[in-house]
Amino acid sequence: MKKGLWMLLAGLMALGTSVSAFASARLDSMATDARQVGDIDLIWLYPNMVTEYKNTVDFRLYPYGDQGDSENEWGGALVEVDPDFGVLGAYVNRPVDEDSVNFDLTDHGRVRPFFRYNQGQVGNEPGFDKFGAGFASVYSNQVDLFWGKNLASGGNFGVHFNYGNGASAGTNVFALSVGAGLGNVGPFGDLNVHADYEMENFEVANDPNEKSNGVYTAKVGALSTSSLSANNDLRLYADLQFDGFGVNNIPNVTYSDYGAVVGAAINQKIDGGKGLFSTGLSVNYIDGTSPHADADFEEAEWDVLWNTSLEAPVADWLTVRAGLTKDIIARLYDRGSGFYGDGSWLNNAGNNVRFSTGFGINWQNFTLNTSVEAESLENSITDVQPGRGIFYTGDIVTVETADLSYKF
Amino acid sequence: MKMKNWLMLMTLLTPVLPGIGKAQETTPTPVVTAVSLEQEKLDVERLRLENEKLKLEIEKMQLSATAVATPAGTPTVAPSPTPNKDALADFKQSFSDKAMALSKAHAAEADLMVLDFVNSEIWFKGVRYSVYELPALAEDQKLKVSKTLDERLPNGSPRWRYQVANLTLLKYEARDKGILEITAPQAPGDFRLLTVEGLSFDSTEGDVRDSAQNPYLKYDGQGESQGFKTLRYGHDAGLAFGDGLQFLVTRDGKIHKIRFGTLDER
Numbered sequence: 001m002k003k004g005l006w007m008l009l010a011g012l013m014a015l016g017t018s019v020s021a022f023a024s025a026r027l028d029s030m031a032t033d034a035r036q037v038g039d040i041d042l043i044w045l046y047p048n049m050v051t052e053y054k055n056t057v058d059f060r061l062y063p064y065g066d067q068g069d070s071e072n073e074w075g076g077a078l079v080e081v082d083p084d085f086g087v088l089g090a091y092v093n094r095p096v097d098e099d100s101v102n103f104d105l106t107d108h109g110r111v112r113p114f115f116r117y118n119q120g121q122v123g124n125e126p127g128f129d130k131f132g133a134g135f136a137s138v139y140s141n142q143v144d145l146f147w148g149k150n151l152a153s154g155g156n157f158g159v160h161f162n163y164g165n166g167a168s169a170g171t172n173v174f175a176l177s178v179g180a181g182l183g184n185v186g187p188f189g190d191l192n193v194h195a196d197y198e199m200e201n202f203e204v205a206n207d208p209n210e211k212s213n214g215v216y217t218a219k220v221g222a223l224s225t226s227s228l229s230a231n232n233d234l235r236l237y238a239d240l241q242f243d244g245f246g247v248n249n250i251p252n253v254t255y256s257d258y259g260a261v262v263g264a265a266i267n268q269k270i271d272g273g274k275g276l277f278s279t280g281l282s283v284n285y286i287d288g289t290s291p292h293a294d295a296d297f298e299e300a301e302w303d304v305l306w307n308t309s310l311e312a313p314v315a316d317w318l319t320v321r322a323g324l325t326k327d328i329i330a331r332l333y334d335r336g337s338g339f340y341g342d343g344s345w346l347n348n349a350g351n352n353v354r355f356s357t358g359f360g361i362n363w364q365n366f367t368l369n370t371s372v373e374a375e376s377l378e379n380s381i382t383d384v385q386p387g388r389g390i391f392y393t394g395d396i397v398t399v400e401t402a403d404l405s406y407k408f
Numbered sequence: 409m410k411m412k413n414w415l416m417l418m419t420l421l422t423p424v425l426p427g428i429g430k431a432q433e434t435t436p437t438p439v440v441t442a443v444s445l446e447q448e449k450l451d452v453e454r455l456r457l458e459n460e461k462l463k464l465e466i467e468k469m470q471l472s473a474t475a476v477a478t479p480a481g482t483p484t485v486a487p488s489p490t491p492n493k494d495a496l497a498d499f500k501q502s503f504s505d506k507a508m509a510l511s512k513a514h515a516a517e518a519d520l521m522v523l524d525f526v527n528s529e530i531w532f533k534g535v536r537y538s539v540y541e542l543p544a545l546a547e548d549q550k551l552k553v554s555k556t557l558d559e560r561l562p563n564g565s566p567r568w569r570y571q572v573a574n575l576t577l578l579k580y581e582a583r584d585k586g587i588l589e590i591t592a593p594q595a596p597g598d599f600r601l602l603t604v605e606g607l608s609f610d611s612t613e614g615d616v617r618d619s620a621q622n623p624y625l626k627y628d629g630q631g632e633s634q635g636f637k638t639l640r641y642g643h644d645a646g647l648a649f650g651d652g653l654q655f656l657v658t659r660d661g662k663i664h665k666i667r668f669g670t671l672d673e674r
Contacts, residue, residue, distance in 0.1 A: 026563055038564025052560045055674070273565060273581030311563070313582075316648065360563075364649055364672060367562060405562045408674055 024060075025403040029358025029371035030309035031323030035223055035237040036265035036280040037309060040405070043078070043089070043146065045221060045239070046179035046192045048158030050148035054080040054087040055408050062401040078146065086149030087158075094141040096164070097121055105327045105352045109334065111257060111288035111299045122173055122200040123215040123245035125255050126288065139166035139173050139200065156181040162198070170203035170211070188236070189226030195219070204247060213246040231269040235280075238262045243288075259286030275319075276311040297334060301348075304329040319360040327352035358400075365407045373398040499623050500526050507531055507604045514602065521575070521590075523603045525653050525668055526624045528585075539588045539668060542577040543570050574598040580673075585649065587669040592662070601666070613639070613661040625653055636664055642671075649673065 024041045027034055034041040040053045059075035076091030097120065107113060110126040122139075141164040148158030157180050164173035175198035185191045196219040204210035221239035228234050238260065245255040265280030285302040309323035330348040358371035376398035507524035511531035514520050522531035523539070530539045537545045546553035551572050558569040558578055565582040574593055579586030590601055592609040602608050605619040616639055621627045628640040636656035643651040652671030656664045 038560070040560075040562040040564070042564075052557065052566075053562065054559050056562055058562065269581070274583075316584075363647060365674075369563075403562075407561065 025358060025369040025371045025401045026311075026321065026360065028401065029321040029323070029356050029369070030278075030311060031307050031325040031354055031356040032265075032278060032280065032309040033263070033282070033307075035263060036235055036282075036307075037267060037276060037278050037311075038225075038235075042223075043158075043160070045177075045196075045219075046158070046181075046194050046223065047146050047160035047177050048148050048156045048179035048181050048192065048194075050078050050087045050089050050146045050158050051080075051150050051156045051181075054078050054148075057406040057408065058091075059404040060401075061404060062399075076144065083150070086147060089144075089146030089148075091144040091146075092142065094144055094162075096139065096141055105303075105305065105325060105330075105354060109299045109301060109332050110290075110297065111286050111301060113259075113284055113286055113301065113303070120217070122175075122198045122217050123255065124217060124241075124243040124257055124288075125215075125245040126290070139164045139171050139202075141173070153183075155183050160196075166202065168203060170201060170208075172202075173198065173200045175199070185224075187226075188222075188224035189233075191222060191224045193220075193222045204250070209249055211248045213248045214244045215246065216242075216244050218242045228266070231272075233267050235265045235267065236263070241286075255288065255290040257286055257288035259284070261285075270312060274313045277309070278311075279306075279308040281306050300333040302329070302331050303327055317362050319362065320357075321359065322355070322357040324356075325354050367405050367407075368402060369405075370402045371400045373400050496623060503527060503604055503622075503624075504529065508534075508536070510602065510604060511536075517600075519598075520600045520602060523590075523601060523666075523668070525603065525651070526622065528651065528669070530588075540577065540579060540584065540586050542572060542575060542588065546570075546572045572599075578673075583670075585670045587667060587671060587673060589668075590666045592664055607663070609663050611663055613637070613655075613657045613663075616655045616657070616663065620653065620655065625651070628652075634665075 024034070024039060027037070027039055027041060030037065035045070040056065040058060042049050043053060055078065057075070057077045059073065061073050072093070072095070074091065074093035074095060076089060078087055078089040080087045112120070112124055112126060141162060143163055145161045146158060148156060150156045158178070160175075160177040160179075162173065162175035162177075164175075165171055175196065177194060177196035179192060179194040182191045182193065196217070198217045200212060200215040202212045202215070219239060219241045221237065223235065223237040226234045226236075240260050241258065243255070243257045245253075247253045261282060261284045263280060263282030265278055267276055267278045269275070270277060282305045283302070284305065285300070287298070287300040289298045304327075305325060306328050307323060307325040309321070311319060311321045313319045330352065332346045332348045333344070334346070355374045356371060357374055357377060358369065360367055360369040380396055503524060503526040507522055507527070507529060508531070511522040512534045514522065515534035518533065520532075523529075524531070528539050530537050530542070530545065532545055532549055535545075535548075543553055543555070545551070554571045556569045556571075558567045560566050561580060561582060563582075565580055567578060567580045567586075570577040570579070574591045574595075576589040576591075577586055578589070590599075593600060600608065605622075607615060607619060620639065620641055624643050625641040626643065628642045631638045631640065633654070633656060636658060639655040639657065641653040645651070649670035649672050651669065652667070654667040654671060656667070658664050
């Protein structure tokens with residue numbers, strides 16, 4: 001045990017870091033989604049789940065690839081104050097637009113897909129440069145507050161409140177989400193539902209009459225986990241999202257979209273639950289419209305995404321993860337004047353595939369999860385140089401991002 | 409002053425190193441300075457301490473080899489919890505043998521669990537289980553067991569709460585060990601308890617203090633928890649979770665609850 005840890009520490013000294021950054025290190029290293037395998041990230045969709053992930057301190061490192069500056073890291077804690085009162089939680093500095101690992105696979109046009117379920121701009125407006133730099137709609141999440149409680153009926157209930165603001169005095173964001181765990185309902189095992197509403201206020205620079213008008217995101221969704229056998233379960237999920245973006249006195253600057261994500265995954269426990277094998281399929285559809293005078297467009301996208309993931313303990317202190325995602329079908333429709341197409345459906349699938357890997361280190365109640373840049377791992381395998389990074393310069397692999405958590 | 413020091417030195421030397429004292433009888437006394445006297449005093453003190461250390465080590469080895477359960481309430485000398493590996497393995501084996509004998513002797517008592525904290529085992533009707541296999545014990549022995557979600561690790565791995573009458577096991581699916589809690593029987597169907605040390609829910613705080621420490625489980629102090637006085641014992645496992653044992657004792661000195669396992673998981 002001790003030898004292994006020292007070897008690991010020596011190895012860690014030889015790990016490099018990349019400028020690429022995504023969201024949860026564990027999920028990214030498995031190229032999967034929290035809804036498919038279960039993860040503390042589910043609290044961002046289902047605030048009632050703070051009752052399940054209680055008594056956890058959760059630090060997210062390297063957001064935006066900013067390793068080393070200690071300024072953009074984010075995190076928080078979930079604490080059960082008392083079983084009768086429930087669980088309180090607070091997170092600070094959550095990124096607004098940090099992307100998950102699969103985001104790139106589905107980001108084909110101007111409309112931004114819903115994979116960024118926990119870190120997306122209110123209104124999902126397709127890019128601030130589209131409307132010029134005059135809009136002060138860029139904001140930062142300041143604090144997320146949670147409260148959740150187990151109910152006597154066996155279910156649970158939770159609330160999530162978010163406050164954010166921007167550099168401009170008039171820019172602020174408020175969000176309220178509710179979630180409930182309903183237990184077994186009909187054919188659905190352990191059913192959870194959520195409803196969220198976020199709104200943003202801002203003023204156009206130097207013109208107080210030009211203010212945000214109806215900048216919002218609304219979401220509803222459900223997730224169920226049914227046991228197929230002692231070692232297998234089936235997870236089904238669906239989320240609907242609606243977005244709006246508008247500015248007073250600038251009639252052409254509007255945007256709206258709607259869409260859905262529907263998915264399923266089958267998970268198999270490895271070694272009684274110490275590890276996990278998962279394979280899943282998700283279908284994503286989004287339709288966005290912007291009747292802007294200069295860049296009028298209506299874009300619709302749909303994708304079928306397949307992925308498989310593995311989480312395997314190789315020692316009591318070390319877990320290795322890997323995953324592969326493939327965009328099997330990707331279609332883009334652009335009704336406009338040909339920014340991307342000519343008004344017909346385009347095949348955007350190409351060969352969009354991503355392999356991810358990473359590892360986790362467990363030391364009593366501490367867990368350090370990382371995702372590793374696949375290219376760096378492949379380079380090390382291709383060009384084996386024993387001792388590299390330990391006895392002489394060079395990195396064994398490059399760590400993309402890392403999360404540090406503690407259970408208490 | 410010099411003569412006084414000399415006499416003191418002789419007094420000390422005589423019982424510890426008689427050979428030296430005898431030699432002094434036949435050797436002309438040299439001129440003794442204050443510095444050399446002090447040096448000799450220090451040497452004698454060092455030898456005396458080394459002698460004491462040897463005595464303690466012999467006692468430690470004797471206790472490690474012969475440590476067995478003693479009836480509750482019998483005062484015992486607390487042995488050192490740091491025997492060598494072989495002695496510890498022998499001790500654990502002797503403890504397991506004792507647990508087996510105890511369980512076989514009480515095999516007919518269907519409401520009695522025999523606990524072996526040293527080997528993390530629970531015996532029921534003469535059959536051995538790991539304390540972390542409570543659900544399997546319940547299934548094999550046709551006992552009613554409930555399973556509810558307690559909480560999750562950040563990776564989603566559940567920690568289940570298994571309940572068999574007054575026995576509760578908290579265990580993460582992703583881990584080998586967990587926390588076993590046994591509350592004093594309060595309702596029909598609850599289980600009585602007997603430990604290899606001879607402790608039961610009829611034992612007193614004094615019984616616990618006298619017998620719970622052994623070469624494997626070291627006394628780790630007392631505290632307060634859930635309104636009860638808590639006596640803590642533990643076995644360090646380095647970087648991994650060690651085994652912990654807690655006795656929650658009421659104000660009148662009765663055992664209310666026993667907690668055992670990876671208590672650092674909380």
